[in-house]
Amino acid sequence: MDIHNPAYVAGHGLLADKSVLITAAAGAGIGFAAALRAVEEGCRAIVISDIHQGRLIESVAKLKGQNSLDAVYGLSCNVALEDEVQALINFAEDRLDGVDVLINNAGLGTTRALIEMDDAEWMKVIDVTLNGTMRMTRYMMQVMKLRGCGGAIVNNASVLGWRAQKGQAHYAAAKAGVMALTRCAALEAAEFGVRINAVSPSLCVHPMLKKSAPEALLRELQGREAYGRGAETWEVANIMMFLASDYASYLTGETISCSSQHA
Ligand SMILES: NC(=O)c1ccc[n+]([C@@H]2O[C@H](COP(=O)([O-])OP(=O)(O)OC[C@H]3O[C@@H](n4cnc5c(N)ncnc54)[C@H](O)[C@@H]3O)[C@@H](O)[C@H]2O)c1
Numbered sequence: 001m002d003i004h005n006p007a008y009v010a011g012h013g014l015l016a017d018k019s020v021l022i023t024a025a026a027g028a029g030i031g032f033a034a035a036l037r038a039v040e041e042g043c044r045a046i047v048i049s050d051i052h053q054g055r056l057i058e059s060v061a062k063l064k065g066q067n068s069l070d071a072v073y074g075l076s077c078n079v080a081l082e083d084e085v086q087a088l089i090n091f092a093e094d095r096l097d098g099v100d101v102l103i104n105n106a107g108l109g110t111t112r113a114l115i116e117m118d119d120a121e122w123m124k125v126i127d128v129t130l131n132g133t134m135r136m137t138r139y140m141m142q143v144m145k146l147r148g149c150g151g152a153i154v155n156n157a158s159v160l161g162w163r164a165q166k167g168q169a170h171y172a173a174a175k176a177g178v179m180a181l182t183r184c185a186a187l188e189a190a191e192f193g194v195r196i197n198a199v200s201p202s203l204c205v206h207p208m209l210k211k212s213a214p215e216a217l218l219r220e221l222q223g224r225e226a227y228g229r230g231a232e233t234w235e236v237a238n239i240m241m242f243l244a245s246d247y248a249s250y251l252t253g254e255t256i257s258c259s260s261q262h263a
Helices: 030-040 053-063 082-096 119-147 169-192 207-212 215-224 233-244
Strands: 019-022 045-050 072-076 101-104 151-156 194-201 255-258
Touching: 019 030, 019 082, 030 045, 030 053, 030 101, 030 233, 045 053, 045 082, 053 072, 072 082, 082 119, 101 119, 101 233, 119 151, 119 169, 119 194, 151 169, 151 233, 169 194, 169 255, 194 233, 233 255
Parallel strands: 019 045, 019 101, 045 072, 101 151, 151 194, 194 255
Antiparallel strands: none
């Protein structure tokens, strides 16, 4: 394996016989990569969700038939709205005959110096990124506890939950919150056999990010990685698959960093 130019790794059946629900899975980034990986890892059925209805329909179509899987479903959901979160989990429970794995991928960021940020911008990032993950986790825990079959939840945090970067106070605070939520919720969920962990990606460059982030910033961030590059979306998804799988049976409440060490 060439770490500077890694080849796509084939599936290893890590999620064989499991059902999967993923939020924010209709973009060009980690969410859709995780959905594709879950199918390649042999999941028996999958529900993907996103706030963007058009891309969601396209993403369901792209996944259908991969690895001979027909049980691919989509439902739009804004994780900032409690009723949509509950509707999504109820839909997934029904279509999948129980959710075994939930991947909370939805998160939102902007770049703004704190002294220039108004409450609305702060609240929006916190509400989607932290509160959205909390809403999905809370309701999924209630449902998994009632069903009594265990399960795994994987949250998407960020190394910014640990590190400082100008213009990112709101996003970093939200992601640090996701890590703390993961630790505390995992302790409660262990009582009914549910594991909760998080990944913490560093830079993961994909077409939508290339469009929205300044080129100079992306170059600077890539230069700070020991590999001199950001992660491929599927490299982050691979770590999610491990955390979701039974290989991680003795792992809960942890946040696994997905980065090559900062230089
Ligand atoms: N890309 C990176 O470098 C990076 C680094 C660290 C962490 N992350 C985290 O990874 C996750 C995925 O980000 P990504 O950049 O890979 O893009 P992605 O394609 O996985 O996610 C973007 C998708 O999120 C959807 N979305 C936005 N708001 C939503 C909402 N309120 N409810 C539901 N869906 C919503 C968008 O429609 C879009 O399709 C985020 O939580 C992000 O904070 C990304």
